[in-house]
Amino acid sequence: MTDLTLSGAQVLLPEGLADTRLCLADSVIADAPAGREIDLRGFLILPGLVDIHGDGFERHMAPRRGALKEARNGMLATEAELAANGITTAVLAQFFSWEGGMRGPDFAEHVFEIVTDISRQVDTDLRLQLRLETHLLENFDRALRAIDRFGIRYVVFNDHLQHDRLATGRRPKRLTGQALKSGRSPEDHFAYMIALHQKGVAVPAALDKLCAQLLARGITLGSHDDHDAATRTDWAGRGVMVSEFPETTEAAQAAKDSGAPVILGAPNVMRGGSHAGNVSARDLVAMGLCDALASDYHYPALRHAAWQLAEAGLCDLPTAWAMVSETPARILGLTDRGRIVPGLRADLVVLEQATGRVGATFAGGRLTYLSGEAGRRFLL
Structure with a gap:
């Protein structure tokens, strides 16, 4: 589990897409910056899918x-x-x-x-x-x-x-x-x-x-x-x-x-x-x-x-x-x-805005998938 601050992306909040930082700490969505900052301009961050x-x-x-x-x-x-x-x-x-x-x-x-x-x-x-x-x-x-x-x-x-x-x-x-x-x-x-x-x-x-x-x-x-x-x-x-x-x-x-x-x-x-x-x-x-x-x-x-x-x-x-x-x-x-709200589980999917391709997936604040340009930015 890694504390992170994700910046530059559009984040799907309950009221709609917003340009805002998203902070992850101790497996949940936090309301204050935490850990390393990752620049995710050109990406969307949405709640993780519940199948x-x-x-x-x-x-x-x-x-x-x-x-x-x-x-x-x-x-x-x-x-x-x-x-x-x-x-x-x-x-x-x-x-x-x-x-x-x-x-x-x-x-x-x-x-x-x-x-x-x-x-x-x-x-x-x-x-x-x-x-x-x-x-x-x-x-x-x-x-x-x-x-x-x-x-x-x-x-x-x-x-x-x-x-x-x-x-x-x-x-x-x-x-x-x-x-x-x-x-x-x-x-x-x-x-x-x-x-x-x-x-x-x-x-x-x-x-x-x-x-x-x-x-x-x-x-x-x-x-x-x-x-x-x-x-x-x-x-x-x-x-x-x-x-x-x-x-x-x-x-x-x-x-x-x-x-x-x-x-x-x-x-x-x-x-x-x-x-x-x-x-x-x-x-x-x-x-x-x-x-x-x-x-x-x-x-x-x-x-x-x-x-x-x-x-x-x-x-x-x-x-x-x-x-x-x-x-x-x-x-x-x-x-x-199921929602991006402080205090809930950090279950997230990061999508390339231009293609819809999955760049990263977090389940309970842990990276379960990483690929492409998103992967490069996380690993810098």
Whole structure:
């Protein structure tokens, strides 16, 4: 940890960009000059990014199908990629699912162990999200034990069963590929999915019980891919008060009406639409139906999406940047970060003003990334 005074840059304060010195001391933002002064003319300093949902780490954890033994080195590579993209707090979204392979409970617990260990060795704040499949009833108790063991504070519910096809006995789309990933034969995987689908009548009561247990622990709960208003209303009735990636305007509006924060995918903003044909994130932002953005599967998209929203005039820069810093931090209950205010954590990203390239990242006052002209100035 190094005390520093950063001068010459434009700093994104809660009220907007300002030409002001920024002082760092003892891991927090200070209100008086401290340590060595660094000239950062030509740069912007913004709050460090808080990524509330990202699964881009999967490509590092298993670089090829079946290569699941690279998880430790893969997580270290993930942390380096996060820092290179200005992300100072990262929620790693790990499936706990009937789908098996990298989404199965065994691999999930392996990831939880590695992240718990590595988080003590790195400065980026690595956190866990458990993504629980709603029909995996026989593993609800196991999921609860993992949540307690690893101190997981954010749980999100998914349902990836193709119920419309399973209800009529039709084989789901992409069955063979899913079966290969799960380690089952296509026939066994199909039979397993049918059995899970048939347990649907017991799912609501089981979810009621589990959500009550999680809420009693103070855990933040979210639903993923809400398709319609009724689905979102059902989740809200259980106290599941975060809506991740709603698929329709109706679902997003229902979330907003109930006071549930709406989280959208930054890649959707970058593309101008959903790759799955769902509602456009840009449209929802324009309608005021977005509270925060998440990297989803591509870490660079987080900062680029915020910048694009401001450039497109859909909102001003402080509002856009709050979607990737202050607001996700608040949703997670992290009140010590997300803004550049004296006394808060010194979580910062330094961007080249002309290009938007990341020159430096600070997490808790420690440099986690340094590159290019910014690097030269820090090392003078």
